[in-house]
Amino acid sequence: MARDGNRFNWRIAFLAGLLILATAGIVYRLFTIQVLDHERYRLEAQEEHLDKRLVRSARGAILDRSGFPLATTVDVFDLYVDRRAWRGAAAAAAVAEAVAARVGRPAEPLLARLLDDAAGPVELIEDAIPFEVGREIEALGLPGVVLAGGSQRYYPEGDVASGLLGFIGQDHSGLSGLEADLEETLGGRPGALYFERDGGGRPIVLGETRFEPGTAGADVRLTIDRHVQRLVESELDFQIEAHDASGGTIIVMDPQTGAILAMASRPGFRLSSLSLDGGDEDLFRNRAVTDVYEPGSVLKTITMATAIDRGLVNPNTTYYDSGSVEKGGYTFKNWDFSAHGVTTMTELLQKSLNTGAIWLSDLIGPDDMYASIERFGFGESTHSGLGGEAAGLLRTHQDAGWYAADLATNSYGQGIAATPLQVVTAIAAVVNGGTLMRPYIVEEVSSPEGRRLFAPVAVRRVVSEATSRTVVQMLWDVVDGVPFHRAQVSGYHVGGKTGTTLVSIPTGYALDSTLASFVGFAPVEDPAIIMLVKIDTPQDDPLGGVVAAPVFGKLAPAILSYLDVRPAAAAARAGR
Amino acid sequence: MATLDRLAPPPSAPLAPAWKPRRAIAVALIAAAAIALLQVFQSGSSVHTGLSLQRLERQQADLTASVHELEAQVAALSSLDRVERAARERLGFVPAKSILYLEVATEAPGGLLGPPPSIAAPAAAASESEAVPWWRDLLRATPFD
Numbered sequence: 176m177a178r179d180g181n182r183f184n185w186r187i188a189f190l191a192g193l194l195i196l197a198t199a200g201i202v203y204r205l206f207t208i209q210v211l212d213h214e215r216y217r218l219e220a221q222e223e224h225l226d227k228r229l230v231r232s233a234r235g236a237i238l239d240r241s242g243f244p245l246a247t248t249v250d251v252f253d254l255y256v257d258r259r260a261w262r263g264a265a266a267a268a269a270v271a272e273a274v275a276a277r278v279g280r281p282a283e284p285l286l287a288r289l290l291d292d293a294a295g296p297v298e299l300i301e302d303a304i305p306f307e308v309g310r311e312i313e314a315l316g317l318p319g320v321v322l323a324g325g326s327q328r329y330y331p332e333g334d335v336a337s338g339l340l341g342f343i344g345q346d347h348s349g350l351s352g353l354e355a356d357l358e359e360t361l362g363g364r365p366g367a368l369y370f371e372r373d374g375g376g377r378p379i380v381l382g383e384t385r386f387e388p389g390t391a392g393a394d395v396r397l398t399i400d401r402h403v404q405r406l407v408e409s410e411l412d413f414q415i416e417a418h419d420a421s422g423g424t425i426i427v428m429d430p431q432t433g434a435i436l437a438m439a440s441r442p443g444f445r446l447s448s449l450s451l452d453g454g455d456e457d458l459f460r461n462r463a464v465t466d467v468y469e470p471g472s473v474l475k476t477i478t479m480a481t482a483i484d485r486g487l488v489n490p491n492t493t494y495y496d497s498g499s500v501e502k503g504g505y506t507f508k509n510w511d512f513s514a515h516g517v518t519t520m521t522e523l524l525q526k527s528l529n530t531g532a533i534w535l536s537d538l539i540g541p542d543d544m545y546a547s548i549e550r551f552g553f554g555e556s557t558h559s560g561l562g563g564e565a566a567g568l569l570r571t572h573q574d575a576g577w578y579a580a581d582l583a584t585n586s587y588g589q590g591i592a593a594t595p596l597q598v599v600t601a602i603a604a605v606v607n608g609g610t611l612m613r614p615y616i617v618e619e620v621s622s623p624e625g626r627r628l629f630a631p632v633a634v635r636r637v638v639s640e641a642t643s644r645t646v647v648q649m650l651w652d653v654v655d656g657v658p659f660h661r662a663q664v665s666g667y668h669v670g671g672k673t674g675t676t677l678v679s680i681p682t683g684y685a686l687d688s689t690l691a692s693f694v695g696f697a698p699v700e701d702p703a704i705i706m707l708v709k710i711d712t713p714q715d716d717p718l719g720g721v722v723a724a725p726v727f728g729k730l731a732p733a734i735l736s737y738l739d740v741r742p743a744a745a746a747a748r749a750g751r
Numbered sequence: 752m753a754t755l756d757r758l759a760p761p762p763s764a765p766l767a768p769a770w771k772p773r774r775a776i777a778v779a780l781i782a783a784a785a786i787a788l789l790q791v792f793q794s795g796s797s798v799h800t801g802l803s804l805q806r807l808e809r810q811q812a813d814l815t816a817s818v819h820e821l822e823a824q825v826a827a828l829s830s831l832d833r834v835e836r837a838a839r840e841r842l843g844f845v846p847a848k849s850i851l852y853l854e855v856a857t858e859a860p861g862g863l864l865g866p867p868p869s870i871a872a873p874a875a876a877a878s879e880s881e882a883v884p885w886w887r888d889l890l891r892a893t894p895f896d
Contacts, residue, residue, distance in 0.1 A: 243826065243829070244822070244823075244826045247819075247822065247823060247826065248819065249816075249819045249820055249823050250812075250815070250816035250819055250820070305820075306813075306816040306817075306819075306820060307820075310813065329823050329826075331823065331826035331827050331829075331830045332830050332831060332832070333830070333832060335831070401831060402831060405831050665849065665850075666850070666852050732849075732850050733850070736850055742852045
């Protein structure tokens with residue numbers, strides 16, 4: 176008996192032990208859930224019970240350099256109808272009549288739309304109703320009419336700078352241009368409305384609600400000047416039409432700081448006729464920074480500056496131009512197949528001789544030549560902050576697939592691809608005293624938290640001040656030293672260089688299409704502006720000196736006068 | 752003979768007032784009513800404050816919208832298109848075919864606004880040679896002055 180009793184006790188003890196263990200496990204689990212992981216489960220429960228709705232913050236304005244708004248936001252209402260609120264057609268008719276009278280539409284089509292149940296019980300009837308009109312409709316207390324507050328982007332200058340500014344989507348996020356590039360700054364931080372919801376997800380009327388206010392977007396002041404931008408765009412459109420060209424680009428920059436005063440490229444889109452239905456995506460990019468081209472003879476300026484900076488030549492150094500040069504098994508000729516005999520460096524630039532540029536590149540050598548081209552910023556993005564900026568294409572003697580003939584073609588701007596912004600930035604470095612400036616477009620960001628000013632950034636010195644002065648003098652001779660040069664501006668001393676390149680195609684070059692370009696600056700004494708003009712595939716004349724240079728000659732006086740830059744004679748008398 | 756009345760009860764302390772449940776219930780009811788009223792007043796006040804807040808927020812939204820609207824109107828009125836249209840249509844201006852820079856030989860007047868109007872100008876200070884007669888100068892040159 177006693178043995179049986181002991182066995183029984185052992186079994187009871189085992190069972191009790193199991194129960195104790197299980198209970199301890201449950202207690203431990205409860206302790207974990209309710210004490211250790213309390214915060215985590217509280218948040219999860221809150222997630223279940225609370226719903227969150229984002230409340231959009233006001234989007235900041237984009238201003239030009241004088242503070243004038245190029246894009247701003249106004250408050251509007253979107254009008255929805257809830258058909259379930261109507262008992263019959265009479266109520267719908269009353270709504271249609273009241274709404275139509277205030278939004279300036281005929282009542283009959285609106286009524287037909289209201290009575291059409293195919294669109295579902297709730298439908299957006301009218302968007303972007305002016306704020307005051309919306310409030311007026313709201314005050315009527317019409318059954319089934321719901322007004323939702325919203326905002327709309329407004330462009331006081333119309334289509335000016337469309338491609339640069341870009342546009343926003345229905346969710347008010349930037350989709351292209353500066354609106355997209357500066358989304359974080361302009362968009363601000365949305366607020367959040369938390370509310371308790373029932374099983375069906377509907378807000379509980381007396382439930383817990385909490386509002387976390389957002390932060391309004393900051394206003395962004397650009398370096399762009401609306402007047403200069405408008406002048407440039409209108410002239411670019413005119414020139415494209417006049418030359419039956421496929422497109423073009425004009426950039427105006429302050430060479431001393433890198434501030435971009437105007438930037439326009441075509442083909443592009445217009446904000447007033449923007450269509451997002453598809454097919455226009457190709458128009459949405461800013462070609463001044465996204466598309467590359469071969470700069471052509473404009474790059475002879477860089478080759479010359481490099482040779483002068485290394486002490487290899489001076490403006491009076493001569494070489495013999497026989498009209499053609501053999502390099503790497505290829506024969507290179509001048510653009511007009513001419514030969515000029517003994518030629519000075521200044522004449523080389525004036526006549527834009529390919530043979531001279533090749534002679535210089537031989538003097539410089541590939542090591543120094545490519546090091547210099549890279550120092551001028553070719554082959555890397557300018558880091559201007561504009562979206563989609565291309566780095567360009569540069570193949571040096573250290574890259575695979577490089578041929579000796581490449582050094583020759585590169586010396587006069589072919590076989591190398593750069594964006595218009597890279598080209599104008601590089602030439603600006605030549606004329607501003609020898610410092611490569613980072614091009615920039617945002618001057619100031621101002622928000623309730625404060626103002627942030629963006630100062631010009633000097634990237635690096637590329638040539639000495641003496642070299643810069645010498646090349647500026649030579650470029651002055653290129654424009655004002657050549658009678659009837661079409662970039663000349665009455666009253667101002669102008670320097671510059673033309674460029675004409677064949678359009679590159681997958682199989683080589685299209686012999687009947689050119690890109691005509693000119694980079695000019697004024698006044699020579701203290702350059703206030705540098706301007707790149709590029710006209711794509713002009714049909715009437717292929718040359719940069721005929722097509723692009725006159726655009727500079729036309730725009731520069733208007734811009735210089737607007738910027739209050741003194742004419743040369745007055746400046747000289749003032750002791751400059 | 753005076754005798755001590757041993758059977759008489761000793762004088763006792765005054766009796767505590769008898770507990771009256773009705774009075775207590777009345778006090779409790781009054782307290783409850785007061786608390787309830789306080790709640791009502793507080794709720795009323797809270798609702799009133801909430802409504803005021805809503806009204807003020809709405810007013811603020813309206814005013815903010817008006818500010819945005821007015822800013823947009825100002826921008827529209829000073830847009831370059833409108834300025835050019837006004838210059839052409841109202842003032843009859845045409846774009847300049849060429850820009851001429853004229854040299855002005857005379858000195859520019861001092862200050863941005865030009866010379867001040869004579870009525871506001873301070874009396875011109877007479878130079879010393881005008882203020883002092885010539886004979887005074889002559890006298891100064893002699894030991895008589």
